[in-house]
Amino acid sequence: MAWHFAVMLDPAASDDPRTSFADTFTEVDPAAPALSVGELSTQRGDGIFESIGVVDGHAQEVEPHLERLAHSAAICDLPVPHLAQWREAIALAADRCGAGEAVIKLILSRGVEHGPAPTAWVTAAPAADNSRVRVDGVRVVTLDRGIDSAAAARAPWLLLGAKTLSYAVNMAAIREAKRRGADDAVFVSSDGMLFEAPTASVILRIGDLFVTPAPTGSILRGTTQMSAFAWLDAQGLVTEYRDVPASALPRADAAWLVSSVRLAAPVVSVDGAAIPVDADLTRRMNEYLLGPRD
Amino acid sequence: MAWHFAVMLDPAASDDPRTSFADTFTEVDPAAPALSVGELSTQRGDGIFESIGVVDGHAQEVEPHLERLAHSAAICDLPVPHLAQWREAIALAADRCGAGEAVIKLILSRGVEHGPAPTAWVTAAPAADNSRVRVDGVRVVTLDRGIDSAAAARAPWLLLGAKTLSYAVNMAAIREAKRRGADDAVFVSSDGMLFEAPTASVILRIGDLFVTPAPTGSILRGTTQMSAFAWLDAQGLVTEYRDVPASALPRADAAWLVSSVRLAAPVVSVDGAAIPVDADLTRRMNEYLLGPRD
Numbered sequence: 066m067a068w069h070f071a072v073m074l075d076p077a078a079s080d081d082p083r084t085s086f087a088d089t090f091t092e093v094d095p096a097a098p099a100l101s102v103g104e105l106s107t108q109r110g111d112g113i114f115e116s117i118g119v120v121d122g123h124a125q126e127v128e129p130h131l132e133r134l135a136h137s138a139a140i141c142d143l144p145v146p147h148l149a150q151w152r153e154a155i156a157l158a159a160d161r162c163g164a165g166e167a168v169i170k171l172i173l174s175r176g177v178e179h180g181p182a183p184t185a186w187v188t189a190a191p192a193a194d195n196s197r198v199r200v201d202g203v204r205v206v207t208l209d210r211g212i213d214s215a216a217a218a219r220a221p222w223l224l225l226g227a228k229t230l231s232y233a234v235n236m237a238a239i240r241e242a243k244r245r246g247a248d249d250a251v252f253v254s255s256d257g258m259l260f261e262a263p264t265a266s267v268i269l270r271i272g273d274l275f276v277t278p279a280p281t282g283s284i285l286r287g288t289t290q291m292s293a294f295a296w297l298d299a300q301g302l303v304t305e306y307r308d309v310p311a312s313a314l315p316r317a318d319a320a321w322l323v324s325s326v327r328l329a330a331p332v333v334s335v336d337g338a339a340i341p342v343d344a345d346l347t348r349r350m351n352e353y354l355l356g357p358r359d
Numbered sequence: 360m361a362w363h364f365a366v367m368l369d370p371a372a373s374d375d376p377r378t379s380f381a382d383t384f385t386e387v388d389p390a391a392p393a394l395s396v397g398e399l400s401t402q403r404g405d406g407i408f409e410s411i412g413v414v415d416g417h418a419q420e421v422e423p424h425l426e427r428l429a430h431s432a433a434i435c436d437l438p439v440p441h442l443a444q445w446r447e448a449i450a451l452a453a454d455r456c457g458a459g460e461a462v463i464k465l466i467l468s469r470g471v472e473h474g475p476a477p478t479a480w481v482t483a484a485p486a487a488d489n490s491r492v493r494v495d496g497v498r499v500v501t502l503d504r505g506i507d508s509a510a511a512a513r514a515p516w517l518l519l520g521a522k523t524l525s526y527a528v529n530m531a532a533i534r535e536a537k538r539r540g541a542d543d544a545v546f547v548s549s550d551g552m553l554f555e556a557p558t559a560s561v562i563l564r565i566g567d568l569f570v571t572p573a574p575t576g577s578i579l580r581g582t583t584q585m586s587a588f589a590w591l592d593a594q595g596l597v598t599e600y601r602d603v604p605a606s607a608l609p610r611a612d613a614a615w616l617v618s619s620v621r622l623a624a625p626v627v628s629v630d631g632a633a634i635p636v637d638a639d640l641t642r643r644m645n646e647y648l649l650g651p652r653d
Binding site for chain 1: 400403436516526
């Protein structure tokens with residue numbers, strides 16, 4: 066795999082006002098050993114992350130990603146991330162990305178077992194070519210997430226609103242989708258509500274209304290979904306957060322999986338049954354999402 | 360943290376009959392960088408593990424741990440672990456442990472992102488001193504696991520029977536237990552059935568019967584629980600796997616959390632209410648568990 070950049074962040078960076086965190090960064094070879102076997106990120110998936118899209122050296126929606134990082138840290142009882150330090154590391158990474166599309170990842174691990182502090186790093190790598198999937202779309206299958214839609218409120222230790230490193234189930238869901246001849250999955254609650262895709266948010270068009278499941282704690286706040294909603298609003302279209310029954314997806318007038326790197330992938334079928342695709346709106350939405358966004 | 364040993368396993372070890380895998384092992388400094396930032400274990404918690412207790416250089420119940428590793432690999436669509444190679448690495452690690460109690464960890468990660476093969480390693484480190492907790496016991500709180508007891512059967516992509524590296528929720532549950540003034544948690548299903556502790560199995564004594572929740576896929580097969588049941592059987596006591604309602608725990612005549620390193624910790628209270636402790640049986644069970652077991 067080609068890489069652009071990797072840098073370790075010193076968690077002990079002072080909170081004093083400062084103009085640069087450069088002395089808290091240690092650039093590492095992304096292909097060389099950089100983490101010890103005692104890392105709780107590897108042993109326990111114990112940490113949080115963000116994936117930020119980069120287009121022609123511009124990191125997209127950095128502030129919403131940093132806000133979500135801080136939100137995830139709070140849910141997981143991790144130290145408050147030093148956002149100015151992360152922001153500077155992101156800028157450094159974006160500078161290395163050059164032309165084209167790339168992805169910057171932020172990782173905040175609980176640290177080394179019995180260690181004194183978290184481990185933090187930022188990587189940048191070229192993005193996969195998503196130009197076809199933004200046009201051809203994705204066949205999705207709905208998969209039971211096992212939990213009901215009220216679980217997040219009564220059991221915050223399930224960390225449902227946090228973007229944790231414990232993504233084994235998300236990865237297994239994508240494998241299951243492929244086993245069924247589809248491209249991706251959409252999680253539904255055990256009581257029949259629409260949640261999210263393993264690595265994307267879901268937007269549906271129902272008549273003239275664009276809806277996405279309300280981020281009530283069961284799902285992640287989608288940075289790209291928020292960006293897409295802002296664009297839809299600016300087009301004079303009507304958007305709404307609401308509880309969405311899973312049964313609405315196969316009956317939608319159009320649907321998209323939206324995420325930071327793949328951007329808007331139109332859903333072409335749900336559990337094997339085709340749904341309409343709005344090719345023109347999809348194209349314009351992706352044009353917007355590929356432009357610089359802050 | 361003090362370490363005894365760490366070794367990386369070459370996943371390309373030949374399946375040919377061979378007398379030694381020594382040339383497939385690379386010993387590493389456990390405190391030094393050994394893993395790259397592209398590791399899917401760190402990025403996604405995507406892999407599986409085992410923790411094996413070691414007493415005076417004897418690794419306990421190696422075969423049940425290897426069987427569970429293979430079972431977890433199958434659930435997670437990982438390559439079949441080369442058990443002879445793992446067995447030799449465990450023997451090497453156990454040799455480094457010396458006198459006293461230690462823990463050997465096996466980790467099988469899906470590998471580096473877009474990489475050709477899994478990453479595998481074995482570590483050995485001194486165990487925490489668990490002598491007091493085996494006598495004084497643990498105060499537990501019951502925590503909703505969010506899923507119902509039928510989820511494992513209908514949604515295998517939830518990986519409930521696999522010991523994956525995605526343990527952020529398990530760690531959060533232990534933090535929640537401590538926040539409530541307890542020592543550990545016991546997960547219960549959303550439909551009120553007893554599951555397991557975040558890092559241990561649960562055994563209850565109900566009258567003259569020793570019961571543990573049936574390993575029907577919702578929980579891990581407990582290697583120490585199986586060992587304890589074999590010992591209880593040998594004492595002429597009666598053991599049984601069955602579905603156990605969560606309401607049975609606070610009414611139990613005794614209960615234990617059993618795991619590979621802490622061994623048998625008697626449960627002294629459930630959600631703040633004391634339950635009886637069988638000090639003599641607990642002492643004898645731990646004496647057995649501390650002896651060499653294969």
